[in-house]
Amino acid sequence: MAFVLNEKLRGMKAYEPIEGSYRIRLDANESFILPDDELEDAISEAVNTLAFNRYPDSAAAKLCSLAAEFYGVKAENVTAGNGSDELIGLILSAFLQKGDKVISFSHDFSMYSFYAHLVEADLIEIEKNADFTVDFDKVSKIANEEKARIIIFSNPCNPTSLGVDSKTIEKLIKSVNALVVLDEAYMDFFGDSLSSKIDDFDNLIVLRTMSKAMGMAGIRMGFALANKMLSDIIKTVKSPYNVNSVSQIIACEVFSRPEFIKQSINKIISSRDDLTAQFKALEEKHPEGLSLIGCAANFIFAKASRASDLYEFLKSRGVVIRLFGSYVRITAGKNFENAELIGLVDEFYGQGEDK
Ligand SMILES: *Cc1c(COP(=O)(O)O)cnc(C)c1O
Numbered sequence: 001m002a003f004v005l006n007e008k009l010r011g012m013k014a015y016e017p018i019e020g021s022y023r024i025r026l027d028a029n030e031s032f033i034l035p036d037d038e039l040e041d042a043i044s045e046a047v048n049t050l051a052f053n054r055y056p057d058s059a060a061a062k063l064c065s066l067a068a069e070f071y072g073v074k075a076e077n078v079t080a081g082n083g084s085d086e087l088i089g090l091i092l093s094a095f096l097q098k099g100d101k102v103i104s105f106s107h108d109f110s111m112y113s114f115y116a117h118l119v120e121a122d123l124i125e126i127e128k129n130a131d132f133t134v135d136f137d138k139v140s141k142i143a144n145e146e147k148a149r150i151i152i153f154s155n156p157c158n159p160t161s162l163g164v165d166s167k168t169i170e171k172l173i174k175s176v177n178a179l180v181v182l183d184e185a186y187m188d189f190f191g192d193s194l195s196s197k198i199d200d201f202d203n204l205i206v207l208r209t210m211s212k213a214m215g216m217a218g219i220r221m222g223f224a225l226a227n228k229m230l231s232d233i234i235k236t237v238k239s240p241y242n243v244n245s246v247s248q249i250i251a252c253e254v255f256s257r258p259e260f261i262k263q264s265i266n267k268i269i270s271s272r273d274d275l276t277a278q279f280k281a282l283e284e285k286h287p288e289g290l291s292l293i294g295c296a297a298n299f300i301f302a303k304a305s306r307a308s309d310l311y312e313f314l315k316s317r318g319v320v321i322r323l324f325g326s327y328v329r330i331t332a333g334k335n336f337e338n339a340e341l342i343g344l345v346d347e348f349y350g351q352g353e354d355k
Contacts, residue, residue: 008120015114023318026331026341029158029186029299031215032271033264039257046249056245059235063248066255067223071208072196077225079234080243080251084185084209084222087234089115091205091224092150094237095179096121101148105134107159107324109183112152124148132160132293132301136168140175151176154183156190159322159329161294161301163190170194179203179230186297188213188265189272195225205230212298213265214254219247268298272332276300278342279330286349299331313348314341 018027035043065075081087088111096102098120104112106125116123124146128134134153143151151172156163163186173180173194184206187193195206205226210216221243224234254261276295279302283290291303303326304310311323319341322329330341 008117012117018320018322020320022315022320024333024337024340025320026299026333026337027320027322027329028217029212029297029329029331030217031212031264031268031298032332032334032337033215033267035215035254036260039253039260042253042256043250046253047246050245050249052245054245056241056243056248058240060243060248063243063251063255064223066252067208070255070258070261071193071223071225073198073225076228077198077231079224079226079231079238080248081222081224081238082242082244082247083211083220084183084207084224085111086220086242087207087222087224088112088152088181088183089118090234090238091181092116092121092152093119094233096149100150101146102150102152103139103143103146103148103178104151105139105153105157109154109158109185121149128160132157132162134164136164136172140172143176143178148176148178150181151178152181152183154185156186156296157294158186158297158299159301159324159327161186161297161299161329163192163294163296166192166194166197170197173201173204177203179205181205181207183207185209185212189269189298190296198225199227202227202229205234210251210254213268214261215264216251216254219250221247221251268332271335271338272298272300274335275330275332275338275342278338279345282342282346282349285346289349290345293327299329301327301329304328310345310348314344317344319344 060080063080064078068075068078092115096119100121101124102116102121103124106127113123126139180203184193198204205224208223210221279292279300283292289305294301307326307328
């Protein structure tokens with residue numbers, strides 16, 4: 001006898017983050033801010049007194065109530081996940097059956113198609129407009145014609161860094177029978193969340209994460225916010241101890257310091273605005289080289305001529321960004337990191353010029 005892989009697993013590739021050590025990492029949309037001394041001490045103390053022999057709180061009750069307060073919802077409306085990534089997988093596998101139609105946009109976060117593929121759903125990727133905006137009337141029409149079960153997308157969008165106003169999304173939610181999974185991983189930088197409206201809809205799940213604005217990518221902590229009926233289902237299908245106790249207590253310490261979170265968000269927004277302004281100045285200097293597309297999140301997205309050469313050039317100088325074909329995505333970093341990036345991009349496009 002011989003073991004044969006099933007159809008859906010053939011040809012799948014493991015996710016490969018950019019490897020290697022670089023001086024300046026502007027590729028993964030992480031925060032450049034570490035916990036301050038006070039938070040760091042509180043975390044150490046909490047970890048030191050943890051009962052490691054015990055299973056974690058399955059409901060992550062304390063954490064969910066702190067998160068609920070932060071996001072302006074009730075604790076019963078919050079489910080914690082091992083990163084929002086886990087929740088994306090969980091929601092797609094629970095709310096879809098094999099062959100069900102799920103709508104996403106091209107391009108958006110790559111994990112949507114990954115998890116849709118694993119549940120053998122039928123993924124419809126709706127093309128965006130040439131300027132990377134989304135035609136939501138078209139989305140609604142296709143969703144209804146195709147009887148889609150789920151529409152999933154990010155707002156602001158990764159990778160385009162374009163944000164859509166909540167009114168437009170509300171209109172979409174009302175116009176379809178599909179469950180709308182709204183991934184607000186970058187909403188802390190855009191400020192037009194639908195989190196507080198979850199009870200107004202029977203078909204909305206909002207995803208939030210501590211990985212970006214709160215500088216906590218390492219502890220893997222994300223949240224699904226939804227009405228009680230949907231939240232109860234997510235809680236039913238999650239594995240019992242999906243969020244480990246170390247991450248739970250660290251996240252509780254962070255949420256107990258809303259001032260720290262707000263300050264971090266402000267610093268990141270100000271770095272993003274600086275990076276954007278410097279990038280726009282570069283764009284004026286090298287109009288054939290660069291064209292900024294979006295800056296709504298903690299990163300910018302731009303068209304760049306000879307993008308892969310630019311990417312390799314930056315890498316050779318110890319600076320890593322994300323390359324998407326002829327586009328680049330650059331995370332806002334510390335001031336000196338942004339400055340160095342801008343200087344190198346300027347150098348790259350200046351090389352052919354008369355000096
Ligand atoms: C980074 C990111 C996430 C976050 O995932 P975590 O698992 O919470 O770290 C979710 N959605 C999008 C679109 C992202 O870019």
